[in-house]
Amino acid sequence: MSSLIIGIAGGTASGKTTLTEILKNSFKDKVTVLRHDYYYYDKSYFNVPEGQINFDHPESFETGLLIEHLNKLKNGEVIYRPVYSYKTNERLEEKKPVKPSPIIIVEGILIFHYQELRELFDLKIFVDTDADIRLIRRIDRDIKERGRSFDSIKNQYLNTVKPMHQKYVEPTRYLADIIIPHGGMNEIANDLIIRKIKTHLYPD
Numbered sequence: 001m002s003s004l005i006i007g008i009a010g011g012t013a014s015g016k017t018t019l020t021e022i023l024k025n026s027f028k029d030k031v032t033v034l035r036h037d038y039y040y041y042d043k044s045y046f047n048v049p050e051g052q053i054n055f056d057h058p059e060s061f062e063t064g065l066l067i068e069h070l071n072k073l074k075n076g077e078v079i080y081r082p083v084y085s086y087k088t089n090e091r092l093e094e095k096k097p098v099k100p101s102p103i104i105i106v107e108g109i110l111i112f113h114y115q116e117l118r119e120l121f122d123l124k125i126f127v128d129t130d131a132d133i134r135l136i137r138r139i140d141r142d143i144k145e146r147g148r149s150f151d152s153i154k155n156q157y158l159n160t161v162k163p164m165h166q167k168y169v170e171p172t173r174y175l176a177d178i179i180i181p182h183g184g185m186n187e188i189a190n191d192l193i194i195r196k197i198k199t200h201l202y203p204d
């Protein structure tokens with residue numbers, strides 16, 4: 001059986017990880033997850049002070065390596081993905097093995113931006129959540145989980161996150177096959193995607 005490759009894009013804190021986890025929990029080891037965020041370059045790659053790195057620009061990720069890994073998974077090979085720390089902005093020494101499976105989910109804010117990557121997806125989902133809701137969720141998450149202060153979140157949001165979203169993320173919504181409103185826990189949309197996955201796993 002060939003793998004069904006699903007791309008889940010959408011703005012920061014729109015609910016991509018929440019949807020991915022729902023699908024992973026529904027199909028367990030039949031689902032492999034790759035996050036574009038694993039492929040962030042190390043902070044040493046950028047020629048600007050740490051606080052000014054633009055993490056929302058398409059060239060801040062090693063997308064070529066993600067494409068290579070995705071092609072290998074598609075061919076049934078195990079890959080060793082990078083590990084990235086949001087707390088230190090570093091790519092760590094360790095690498096994690098990722099096994100191929102019938103369903104491969106790739107998640108990230110910019111994954112539909114790159115044509116070569118986009119063409120690998122059998123199903124493209126854009127999780128759509130209002131900007132104000134996303135900002136509230138991001139403040140909450142980044143303080144609790146990513147070790148950030150309110151001031152750093154505010155500055156980053158205004159300087160890079162918001163303008164990059166408008167320039168690079170928002171236009172990719174129209175490249176998606178499905179746009180999910182109220183992203184994260186939209187039960188009707190989630191059920192439809194689950195049904196599509198079941199059709200792939202159990203064709204008869």
Ligand SMILES: Nc1ncnc2c1ncn2[C@@H]1O[C@H](COP(=O)(O)OP(=O)(O)O)[C@@H](O)[C@H]1O
Nearest residue numbers: 011012013014015016017018137141183184185
């Ligand atoms: N429908 C929802 N209602 C309330 N909170 C949500 C919902 N979906 C996601 N969240 C919360 O918002 C934050 C960001 O969601 P997440 O799925 O991590 O977004 P993304 O992966 O797009 O950045 C998380 O703390 C998550 O628990």
Ligand SMILES: O=c1ccn([C@@H]2O[C@H](COP(=O)(O)O)[C@@H](O)[C@H]2O)c(=O)[nH]1
Nearest residue numbers: 011012013040055056085086089109161
């Ligand atoms: O070191 C980093 C790397 C990334 N970010 C921010 O993360 C989001 C993407 O993750 P989501 O889970 O989709 O929100 C992106 O907007 C980057 O700004 C970061 O702050 N630091």
